[in-house]
Amino acid sequence: MSALGVVASGPAADAIAVAVPALLEAQFASRLFAQDATLWGEEAESESAIRLSWVNLARTSRPLLGEIAAMRDQLRGEGVDRVVLCGMGGSSLAPEVICATAGVDLVVLDSSQPDMVRSALVDLERTVVVVSSKSGSTVETDSQRRAFRAAFEEKGIDPTARIVVVTDPGSPLDEEARSGGYRVVNADPNVGGRYSALTAFGLVPSGLAGADIEALLDDAEAVADVLSADDDGNPGLRLGAAMAATDPLRDKLVLVDDGSGIVGFPDWAEQLIAESTGKQGTGILPVVVGSTDDPEAAWPDPDVTVVRLTGDDDTEPTDEVVRADRSEIAVSGPLGAQLLLWEVATAAAGRLLGINPFDQPDVESAKKAARTLLDQGMGSSDEPAATDGAVEIRALGGTWLGGATTVPQALEALFGQLDADRGYLAVMAYLDRLADADLASVRPGLARRTHRPVTFGWGPRFLHSTGQFHKGGPATGVYLQVTTAPHEDLAVPGREFSFGDFVAAQAAGDAQVLAEHHRPVLQLHLTDHDAGLAQVREALSAPAAGPDAKGSA
Template identity: 45%
Template sequence: MTRMDAAGGLAATTTLDVTTAIDMLWDLDAPRRLAAADATLWGADATDLARTRLGWITTHTTSREFLPKIAQIRESMRDKGLRNVILAGMGGSSLAPEVIGKTLDLPLHIVDTTDPVAVAGALSSDLDSTVVVVSSKSGSTIETESLRRAFVQAFTDAGVKNVGDHFVIVTDPGSPLEQLGKAMSATVIPADPNVGGRYSALTAFGLVPAALAGADIAELLDEADDFAATIGNEPGDNPALLLAAALTTGDTLSIGGDGSGIVGLGDWIEQLVAESTGKNGTGILPVVIETSDAFGHTTPGAIDAVVGGSGMPGRLGSIATTPPQLTVNGPLGAQFLCWEVAVALASIPLGVNPFDQPNVAESKDNTATILADGAPDEEPSFVDGPITGYGEADTLTDALRGLLDTATATDGGYVAVMAYLDPHSDGAVADVRRALADIANVPVTFGWGPRFLHSTGQFHKGGRPTGAFLQITGHTDRNCEVPGRPYGFAELEAAQAAGDRDALRRRGRPLVRLHLTERSDGAAALLAAIKEMARP
């Protein structure tokens, strides 16, 4: 049986059995209570935090307040010849702008990495014509603050006058970053303190960088506004309720695009789902896939979902070899709000607080300790050409096979590939996900470090304890200093990778580290080894 709910410009369609979940949520009056920002929906333990995290329900209205300010900044940018926009942010501060930028083909460059190769490339841009947006809710995120320092130094070294004119700061009122922004005479735009990072797509965090790069953010808000009126609708006329019910039918969600106008939405959904639900030993594991024909074959047992913009609602079966079980079609502004509502609702039957992230801080704390005291020595277990392995296996093939076998033998097992490399020059490493998925009988995820620490990193530590982890690091002779700190970006990235390894090992998670002593050759050798394993 196929069910479709279409309202507010968006349609959700599913072939899954969602009746029980819909009835449960409706009996709780959950849609209407959420629309009214009822903080008690997730239980007594979550109520206090929820009271300070439900501002996203009305951001389609409240975010209009800073539209005149954005128009003034854009006019000032044109007058000063500032045409390039770089966003320095992590997690919830970067993923929504990235989707908007890719979808609208905007000149927006995202720097959400500490890899020294990537940072050096960003610092070598045409600074005279560049505005850097620095976004951090807390104002103390180590990656963002390190990037801010590096860009300030780069502008200064380039002889740019009035360095503050080249910065726009987005942060919560009263944060350390707000004070730094004012001290450097930058433009400071206060964000809504009652919205958590992963729910901030339609706040200043999501909209300011995109607007400065040329996006019509009023249109996005209009799309969300149209959809907002449907949040409390009855079943049959409530796409977010249908989507929420569908999400509760499985513990893994495979997300692909249908090629109809929205680019990269899966990465934003991944963070929202993983960080909201992946805790207390449970949650929904999101798997972002490359193409729709990968459904069923890369994520056995997963809910197969397709998202798109202008595609026909309910176009089941026309965009994948195996018909997906769930489709969500609608404009980007409506997609943002629909998924936020659906994940918040789905968290009720899952029994989790969608607004906390109890395990994210551990890797951060480990990083700080390693930067201060140094990383523990690790002895390699094998060397295979440009790849040095750390673990218990004696060869590269044995290491990879061991991870796959461990995950396959575990109920609900999955493999997580975590690459602490440059997403641009080392982009070929992302092909490891699909290469492994082609020979695995379990879901395989991929994340760029340290970016994933602010999204799926929560699920890795707090979600179901069934992951097997492949960490990929790489050597580089190129480093960038972090001004005012006793370390550079190479040391910071290495400390973040080591800190995450420590957090996973303390939980007994199976982990193999592969260090590419030569990045390009190492990536090629790794992919070749995986393809060789696939041969009969």
């Protein structure tokens, strides 16, 4: 038996006491697993009707196991042991967690940033590329596929022998790939991207990399009966209630790993929760922190619930693992079980919030804006408000910049727009998330400096995650966007735009839509990557002002 534990304290526990009985009365769990599309209201029904097959994936994905194992054995026999995944959102985040937890190597390319794309185009003699796109029309993934196809051809390697396509049956990519002689694995079309961890999108790259995907399905199947039961001990109902039924709503959910043994799980949960709930002016903003000592976890604000992912020893956690004096949840269980747990909880949270947890309207608006800018042949071509060294400064979403002419002054002006009680700061870095990974270390210091929760997202991957909440959730955020001139641009084969053009358009489109929603956006563009990044890092690392800063003595 794969145990799941969900123990709550404070307002989170109160929310469970109030909301779980209502979910039981509605028979939410059993109706969910019966794929009842009416659970989220009439407006959501048409979308829900084609998005609920994820509840049965622990059983329905079993036929994939043999196909994936045979493919892996064949590739290994040919000396192909490096797996690259081209995908965005749920298509990349679930395999990243699965493989990292299993301790097997997977190169995840979920970026349009030219330097990061180029860094993946190596060791081609031993590389297989999994191209994952549900719709088959995702521009990021199509561009990455084109780059790898050209790189294989340049090396004299047949791309049809080295590119595996995962997509929905009948998608444009499905038809093109099959006609071109590529290997295609179809995913269940009645599962949305962020609920697709146990479909072909999660299993194909993970299995090819060497993860034990059968054990993953076993762990999910072992808890399916518990999660489908209309019972007050149902951990999915308890977690969903603790997330979404606090009164008043604590709409910041701080996610911290506290010895779970599951590597990177908060990043996957972040996109599931933010993209599913952040709409119609409400939602839950996941805040991923690196340590229980980070400000949001150690000194949580009144609008925060802390989730600690604890170790799984096949026993439920006891009440001692949560703090009785604050809103906190402790969650334990093996990875496969937790993937299904959080999907159920997020679906329950959607009902409690009164929103459709299966659409993502504001992700689409940002994509549309980026495409328009690409068609116009531009990224961010407007004149900067000021230039400070190797950094261009631009401000959108109002006249809040004032007379700021330096990076530190511009940051102070942005931070001045923060709501002291409900606000949050989102740092959005359109950089190479591997080469520039150290920039994320500024996050805890910014939380201490601003006295508010801070999220850190790598562009463009966060667009499929917190990007939905930024635009569709409550208007309480302020946004810091960091973009860069690449060390060297990279052409997209067969397209009129380069990767540099594309990532610039994505950043500019995102900022444009945020500004249209009257959100303050500070854009810092690095005209010289190395010098500008050092300058921005120094400004972001400035200490908190005064002894009353969060986390100070």
